[in-house]
Amino acid sequence: MSSEFNHPKNPIRIGSRGSQLALWQANHILYALRDAGYHVELEVIRTTGDRMQQPGFVVPANLDGKGIFIKEIEEALEEGHIDLAVHSLKDLPTKLAPQFTLAAIPKRADARDVWVCEPYWSLNTLPEGGRIGTTSPRRRAQLLALRPDVEFVDIRGNIDTRLKKLAAGQCDALVLAAAGLDRLKRAEWVHHRFSPEELCPAPGQGALALETRSAEYPVDEARDAYIRQAVAFFNHPETRFCVEAERVALDALGGGCSIPIGVHCVPEFERWRMFAQVLALDGEAMVQIDTDAALDVAPDCFGQRVADELKSKGALGLLAAMPELSN
Numbered sequence: 001m002s003s004e005f006n007h008p009k010n011p012i013r014i015g016s017r018g019s020q021l022a023l024w025q026a027n028h029i030l031y032a033l034r035d036a037g038y039h040v041e042l043e044v045i046r047t048t049g050d051r052m053q054q055p056g057f058v059v060p061a062n063l064d065g066k067g068i069f070i071k072e073i074e075e076a077l078e079e080g081h082i083d084l085a086v087h088s089l090k091d092l093p094t095k096l097a098p099q100f101t102l103a104a105i106p107k108r109a110d111a112r113d114v115w116v117c118e119p120y121w122s123l124n125t126l127p128e129g130g131r132i133g134t135t136s137p138r139r140r141a142q143l144l145a146l147r148p149d150v151e152f153v154d155i156r157g158n159i160d161t162r163l164k165k166l167a168a169g170q171c172d173a174l175v176l177a178a179a180g181l182d183r184l185k186r187a188e189w190v191h192h193r194f195s196p197e198e199l200c201p202a203p204g205q206g207a208l209a210l211e212t213r214s215a216e217y218p219v220d221e222a223r224d225a226y227i228r229q230a231v232a233f234f235n236h237p238e239t240r241f242c243v244e245a246e247r248v249a250l251d252a253l254g255g256g257c258s259i260p261i262g263v264h265c266v267p268e269f270e271r272w273r274m275f276a277q278v279l280a281l282d283g284e285a286m287v288q289i290d291t292d293a294a295l296d297v298a299p300d301c302f303g304q305r306v307a308d309e310l311k312s313k314g315a316l317g318l319l320a321a322m323p324e325l326s327n
Helices: 020-035 048-052 071-078 137-146 159-167 178-183 221-234 237-252 299-312 315-320
Strands: 012-016 040-044 084-088 100-104 113-116 131-133 151-153 173-177 208-213 261-268 271-279 286-293
Touching: 012 020, 012 071, 020 040, 020 084, 020 159, 020 178, 020 208, 020 221, 071 084, 071 100, 071 208, 100 221, 113 178, 131 159, 137 261, 137 271, 159 173, 173 178, 208 221, 237 261, 237 271, 237 299, 261 299, 271 299, 271 315, 286 299, 286 315, 299 315
Parallel strands: 012 040, 012 084, 131 151, 131 173
Antiparallel strands: 084 208, 100 208, 113 173, 261 271, 271 286
């Protein structure tokens, strides 16, 4: 490593949201960098998504829901106030602005969704008309496809806030991402982990993204190259292939966080396997595919093929029938 840049007075500055999960993720990277001999500091940045969760916040009419948790962090990165941003990958748009790059994608945690409900340990045992806390159109549609009788409650906030609302009786059950509960050591709340065939995860779910300035738009060309080199050891090629293929499929379908699309790629039997589905909002109509590809396929080619197969089965018709949704 370069002694010119690795100095306590000039540390690598990591930018992160201030939620408990975001801080866990950022500190996970921070401690690993320190263990590798780098000087690192953390800067907490409040985002539009964080402000949205406060009472009385008025959502702007032109808000891009996919960027609400990253806008202010990317601004700090572009201006050179931070050197590295740590995100949940599923919060990022499928195409980054040219001034940014994903310098590394670490090994993915459990990508599945989980069932959280103390009295009823599975979706099947929830009484008719049970109230499930989730704001995700994808999860709602997938749950309705399995249980058309359930009702939904808008439950927002960080994981602890949602668990407290569940305990207070604001809903009967929650469906959350496994990775968040696992990372915060809340796995005792989990009573069922849905297979991707039951609830197909969001593209990139369970993965982290280490975002830096791109080589084409440096603040300091030599230092920016040093930052990208410093985090390169985090990159997990298998995870990177899977999430890139998932995100290409999502992008090719014109999707975001506000429509019911699930895509999940894994290595299996020396092949790449991808399961993907697009649903109507009410869960009554669905197109899905389960396909595989050789290990030497490019992730963008695999993702595009999956999107094309979904389109051939009528996915665009389902998407075209959906009203515009807010995040």
